[in-house]
Amino acid sequence: MEDINAENLITVIKLRHELPDSIREVNIFRNELTMTVDKKDIKRICTFLRDDDELKYDFLSDLCGLDFPGRHERFCVVYNLYSIMLNHRVRLKVFLKEEESIQSIVSVYPTANWHEREVFDMFGIRFDEHPDLRKILMPEDWEGYPLRKDYPLRGEDGENSRH
Amino acid sequence: MEKILGTDKMIINMGPQHPSTHGVLRLELEVEGETIVNVAPHIGYLHTGIEKEMESKTYHQGIVLTDRLDYLAAFSNNLAYIMAVEKLLNLDIPKRAQYIRVLLVELNRIASHLVWLATHVLDLGGISMFWYAFREREIILDIFETVSGARMTPSYFRIGGVSADLPEGFGRKVKDFIELFKSRINEYEDLITENPIWINRTKGVGVISQKDAVFLGLSGPLLRATGIKWDIRKSNPYCSYEDFDFEISCGENGDVYDRYLARMFEIRQSLRIVEQALDGMPEGSFIADAPQVVLPSKDKVLTTIEGLIRHFLIVSEGFYPPVGEVYHSIESPKGELGFYIVSDGSNKPYRVKIRPPSFVNLQALAGMAKGRLIADLVAIIGSLDIVLGEIDR
Numbered sequence: 001m002e003d004i005n006a007e008n009l010i011t012v013i014k015l016r017h018e019l020p021d022s023i024r025e026v027n028i029f030r031n032e033l034t035m036t037v038d039k040k041d042i043k044r045i046c047t048f049l050r051d052d053d054e055l056k057y058d059f060l061s062d063l064c065g066l067d068f069p070g071r072h073e074r075f076c077v078v079y080n081l082y083s084i085m086l087n088h089r090v091r092l093k094v095f096l097k098e099e100e101s102i103q104s105i106v107s108v109y110p111t112a113n114w115h116e117r118e119v120f121d122m123f124g125i126r127f128d129e130h131p132d133l134r135k136i137l138m139p140e141d142w143e144g145y146p147l148r149k150d151y152p153l154r155g156e157d158g159e160n161s162r163h
Numbered sequence: 164m165e166k167i168l169g170t171d172k173m174i175i176n177m178g179p180q181h182p183s184t185h186g187v188l189r190l191e192l193e194v195e196g197e198t199i200v201n202v203a204p205h206i207g208y209l210h211t212g213i214e215k216e217m218e219s220k221t222y223h224q225g226i227v228l229t230d231r232l233d234y235l236a237a238f239s240n241n242l243a244y245i246m247a248v249e250k251l252l253n254l255d256i257p258k259r260a261q262y263i264r265v266l267l268v269e270l271n272r273i274a275s276h277l278v279w280l281a282t283h284v285l286d287l288g289g290i291s292m293f294w295y296a297f298r299e300r301e302i303i304l305d306i307f308e309t310v311s312g313a314r315m316t317p318s319y320f321r322i323g324g325v326s327a328d329l330p331e332g333f334g335r336k337v338k339d340f341i342e343l344f345k346s347r348i349n350e351y352e353d354l355i356t357e358n359p360i361w362i363n364r365t366k367g368v369g370v371i372s373q374k375d376a377v378f379l380g381l382s383g384p385l386l387r388a389t390g391i392k393w394d395i396r397k398s399n400p401y402c403s404y405e406d407f408d409f410e411i412s413c414g415e416n417g418d419v420y421d422r423y424l425a426r427m428f429e430i431r432q433s434l435r436i437v438e439q440a441l442d443g444m445p446e447g448s449f450i451a452d453a454p455q456v457v458l459p460s461k462d463k464v465l466t467t468i469e470g471l472i473r474h475f476l477i478v479s480e481g482f483y484p485p486v487g488e489v490y491h492s493i494e495s496p497k498g499e500l501g502f503y504i505v506s507d508g509s510n511k512p513y514r515v516k517i518r519p520p521s522f523v524n525l526q527a528l529a530g531m532a533k534g535r536l537i538a539d540l541v542a543i544i545g546s547l548d549i550v551l552g553e554i555d556r
Binding site for chain 1: 206207210212214215216219250251253375377378379380391393398399487488489490492499501503505513514516518522523526555556
């Protein structure tokens with residue numbers, strides 16, 4: 001760990017106080033705080049981080065997926081949160097197994113709607129309680145999840161595919 | 164076109180080839196007469212798999228792909244990407260390179276806003292504005308061409324600095340442009356700002372509240388038009404933005420008219436920054452002294468064996484950043500443009516996620532357009548200033 005600053009610490013301490021068992025790992029790299037948290041609590045954590053008066057993470061900058069084939073928990077969903085009012089950032093990471101789904105946070109941050117659709121489209125990760133979980137970038141009848149690591153760069157047809 | 168039985172509602176497709184959807188955007192409109200009941204945007208027509216492609220390219224090679232995101236502001240995309248990589252490497256950038264970057268990015272902001280202005284006013288029936296704005300944008304593109312050799316896809320910034328020093332005569336060209344543009348922008352405003360037709364078409368149209376704007380993730384001029392003063396150049400200054408004296412735009416009503424005012428204000432501020440960057444341009448190196456990462460100069464490649472080996476290694480293999488992950492965002496003309504890069508220690512990124520402002524901003528369209536007329540929808544799309552290149556990636 002490097003460059004521990006007060007803002008990062010407050011976020012970790014407050015979240016640990018609120019939900020003692022949900023933080024699995026805390027990491028600070030290049031002064032960016034990353035917390036790996038439990039899948040089941042993600043919606044509560046986001047709501048807490050958004051509404052707490054000292055944290056106020058009111059802005060979901062980005063939400064994306066990661067794929068680590070071969071790991072016990074293959075997929076990871078990453079949330080990049082920001083507070084416009086207090087000007088600080090935190091990154092949440094949630095790991096899940098291939099067949100698992102995760103709670104949608106659209107009700108907490110409406111902007112997550114399209115982001116979650118994109119993760120579903122690209123990785124095949126399902127979001128429970130999402131109001132409209134459809135493909136977003138790929139054609140409706142597309143098979144396969146392009147951003148998975150086992151998906152070939154040139155598509156499943158390889159060289160023959162010239163879309 | 165499809166009529167829903169038993170009601171007056173109809174489903175109409177607008178796009179993907181429709182001039183006022185600004186690219187290949189398809190809107191599925193549910194209308195009752197002229198009134199919009201619902202809008203469902205369909206995107207992805209321009210999806211080229213840039214994020215996937217980046218995983219198979221070295222860090223240097225990735226720069227070229229970023230040009231194709233928001234092709235109206237390629238310098239901004241280059242900057243956001245290389246700054247994320249530099250953060251990963253913990254690299255210090257020489258002051259001169261930072262000033263060159265700021266200068267070009269701000270010129271690019273003006274060029275991008277000019278395209279917005281031209282097409283937005285054109286959509287609402289003001290054809291002359293289109294010619295004026297494109298006339299001035301042409302001068303900016305000429306400046307880009309003298310710097311990088313390309314007008315739209317410069318790939319001029321490098322990890323560690325910029326690819327070459329500014330060419331001779333650059334300062335003169337930019338100065339001429341600033342002098343010319345100072346009066347031209349006044350002409351634009353004379354034409355539009357108090358034009359009764361313009362006001363009728365834009366005031367009170369496409370309103371979004373502050374709270375909705377934040378929760379929907381809006382950024383850039385769209386967010387500032389609602390009255391929230393958030394500009395990453397001020398809140399988290401990067402690239403020496405703290406050295407420059409400028410103000411950030413701010414509206415209050417969050418309607419199409421305020422977005423127009425916000426962007427016009429930004430054009431003027433960008434002009435101020437360009438002027439300051441040019442006048443205060445520091446001497447010194449245009450690229451960092453980091454032989455592991457930065458390509459050696461041509462002179463060294465041709466005359467020294469170390470330079471030759473270094474050049475070969477960086478071109479064929481690239482470099483190996485530490486294991487880690489970074490998110491870096493900048494204020495692009497459209498809003499918060501972020502790059503999230505995960506490195507596994509190899510010479511290629513494990514994952515690059517782009518946070519395109521247009522993708523997020525477009526989500527707000529349905530809320531803004533519901534209950535309004537189709538003609539208003541055209542005004543609202545114009546005011547969102549989307550570029551499908553970065554939405555679909």
